[in-house]
Structure formats: C-alpha cells, structure tokens
Amino acid sequence: MRPVRNFGAVLAIGIVMVTAACGGDGDDAAKGGANGAQAVVVQAANGAVTVPARPKRIISLAPTHTETLFAIGAGSQVVAVSDFSNYPAEAPRTKLSGFKPNAEAIIAYKPDLVVVSDDLNGVVKALEKVKIPVLLEPAPTKLDDAYDEIDDLGLATGHAAEARRLTGGMKAEIQRTVAASSKAKGLTYYHELDNQLHSVTSKTFVGQVYGLFGLENVADKADKATGGYPQLSREYLLKQDPDLIFLADTKCCGQNGATLPKRPGWSGLDAVKNKNVVEMDDDIASRWGPRLPEFVKAIGDAVQKVQ
Incomplete structure (x- = not known):
C-alpha cells in the first residue's frame, strides 16, 4: 500500500x-x-x-x-x-x-x-x-x-x-493560478495513483482540486461504491481518451511520459500523442499542506499548455 x-x-x-x-x-x-x-x-x-x-x-x-x-x-x-x-x-x-x-x-x-x-x-x-x-x-x-x-x-x-x-x-496563490487558467472547462483528465490504474474521482480532495479548473474527471463514471478511488480498466481508459494525463506515481512506480507509450494501446491516446502527460511529484500530489499551491500550479501549467 x-x-x-x-x-x-x-x-x-x-x-x-x-x-x-x-x-x-x-x-x-x-x-x-x-x-x-x-x-x-x-x-x-x-x-x-x-x-x-x-x-x-x-x-x-x-x-x-x-x-x-x-x-x-x-x-x-x-x-x-x-x-x-x-x-x-x-x-x-x-x-x-x-x-x-x-x-x-x-x-x-x-x-x-x-x-x-x-x-x-x-x-x-x-x-x-x-x-x-x-x-x-x-x-x-x-x-x-x-x-x-x-x-x-x-x-x-x-x-x-x-x-x-x-x-x-x-x-x-491558488486563486491566481486558477484565474490564469479559466478556459479549462470541457477538458478531460485522468489522475493516476499507481501503475495498476487506481485513480481518484471528483468527490475526493484531489478531485476537488482539479475541479477548481472546471476539468472533467474520466474516473467519475467508473466509480462504483469504491469510495472515490476506483481501479480503472485499460479498455475503459482507452475509450475515454482523456485530454490530460497526470502521473502521481513517478516515484513509487517509475512512471513517466516515456513509459506510457509502451503500455498496450496507450500510444494512440491524444494526451500521449500531444505530449499532454504531466509528471508529478507523488508527495506534492498527495499531501494537503503548504505545498498544495505547487500541485495546483502543475495543473494550471498543463491546462495552459493545452489551450
């Protein structure tokens, strides 16, 4: 765990x-x-x-x-x-x-x-x-x-x-970041907790941070009484084809922009093809303390890049 x-x-x-x-x-x-x-x-x-x-x-x-x-x-x-x-x-x-x-x-x-x-x-x-x-x-x-x-x-x-x-x-700081990325509404995202495809939904704290930008979470429809932390299937993710992929498992699981195209079918995802894969610090993306603005900024920077 x-x-x-x-x-x-x-x-x-x-x-x-x-x-x-x-x-x-x-x-x-x-x-x-x-x-x-x-x-x-x-x-x-x-x-x-x-x-x-x-x-x-x-x-x-x-x-x-x-x-x-x-x-x-x-x-x-x-x-x-x-x-x-x-x-x-x-x-x-x-x-x-x-x-x-x-x-x-x-x-x-x-x-x-x-x-x-x-x-x-x-x-x-x-x-x-x-x-x-x-x-x-x-x-x-x-x-x-x-x-x-x-x-x-x-x-x-x-x-x-x-x-x-x-x-x-x-x-x-968070308000400034969000205000600078106000056109994110409509973009979809996938937040990865580990390489077993566990994710978060909008009902979680992490999901609500993404919600500040108006981003749509592809994991929401897959959550079935899992408490906001569903394990997604590869087929489901490929079908959802998110605009942005946030990797919060770079430390724990060695995941990055170079490893995703090696997963079966992932090279065809728009986020992978367009290099909209964001490598995050696991700790910053999972803690709710003083470095929270850094997490928010990483999201904001990624949104700005897509726009």
Whole structure:
C-alpha cells in the first residue's frame, strides 16, 4: 500500500481558545514566560484537546503535518517525525510509523504533543491514557478543511499568526493560478495513483482540486461504491481518451511520459500523442499542506499548455 494516498472523510474543524479571566487572543494565550502561559484547546477530529502552551516536544506521524509544522515556524519544537515524513530535509525523521503506530515507541520520546492524520492501532486512546495530548487531523475533503488544519496546528504550537499568514498566502496563490487558467472547462483528465490504474474521482480532495479548473474527471463514471478511488480498466481508459494525463506515481512506480507509450494501446491516446502527460511529484500530489499551491500550479501549467 502506498503512503498518504487515501484522502478520507474529515470532521469539521473548529478552534476554541482557553483564555484568562481578563480575556486575550490566540497568540497571547499561546505565549509563555512572564505573561503567564495558558493552555489552549483545539477542536480536532478526536474532540476538544487541551495542549500546553508552546509544546516543546512534538511528534508528527503524518508527512503533511510535518511539512506544516516546519512551514509555520514550529520546526524547532519537533523532536521526531514518522518514517514517511521526508520533507523538509531537516525534519527529525525516525522509524516511528504512521501506518502501524507503536504507542510505547512514541511515549519513549516523552512528547507533550502528538499529531496524527489517522487513528490506527488505537494510538489516540493509548496516548490519551498516559495524558499525552493527541491531535487527530485527518485528510480533508475540501480546501477549507485543509486550511483549518493548518490553523489548528498554529494554535496548538504557539504559531497562530504564522499559520494564518501561511493559509492566506496559499489561498492567494491558488486563486491566481486558477484565474490564469479559466478556459479549462470541457477538458478531460485522468489522475493516476499507481501503475495498476487506481485513480481518484471528483468527490475526493484531489478531485476537488482539479475541479477548481472546471476539468472533467474520466474516473467519475467508473466509480462504483469504491469510495472515490476506483481501479480503472485499460479498455475503459482507452475509450475515454482523456485530454490530460497526470502521473502521481513517478516515484513509487517509475512512471513517466516515456513509459506510457509502451503500455498496450496507450500510444494512440491524444494526451500521449500531444505530449499532454504531466509528471508529478507523488508527495506534492498527495499531501494537503503548504505545498498544495505547487500541485495546483502543475495543473494550471498543463491546462495552459493545452489551450
């Protein structure tokens, strides 16, 4: 199974602040020192989680959240990240697994905050039993949820202002990219997750990103109660003949523009003949964090080329 590929359902994310009797905003309450540190409460998918002000020993078991923590300036507070957290390079990568989390191994790092995107092996309850705050921030179903999760991490780590600046910049960059590619409506596309022809439909987070451009997803008609991630047949894809092909399996499966014509029948596809095959970074195309605008730009650039 490939990592961080299934964008599951997400609960609505909200933020609640624990303030002193005299009041105060999120940034002030997150500060420590002489002003008196206040814990914060973050409303995550596992409920209201109380987090100490500016936690100093954070563990991230999700590559997307690792990227976010460093992007908002909380990198120095991170003591360990999961084995698949390969970006940024300075992240303290360990053998901790986000897919088969081991509570004892996590506890050994003495964390004061653990961030996960999935509650596997009952890790959330196991850590809560020993009073370790855990934020469950699952894969989002829409863009607003992705931005809310970044804001959650900002609040939890004492970097609320930085998180807001990050999401504001992301939104603006994505809007500019989409506006420059407004004539994409009517073009069809195929997004490939692996060389077994697994794809995404428009109901998934990835599919909704493509939907910003008005692109039509050839996988939508093939989805039959597969949760938005159907495995397409070669015959079906050849019949659909998409205008654009996006390969999100260049790293995992070694796929690129040169390998597609070698597949039976694929050399006749319009996207292959017209060189409208887009080689994507697997990680960027599967994560919903700070590098999301890069994913959007890759789509926008491809659309511009077709036009």
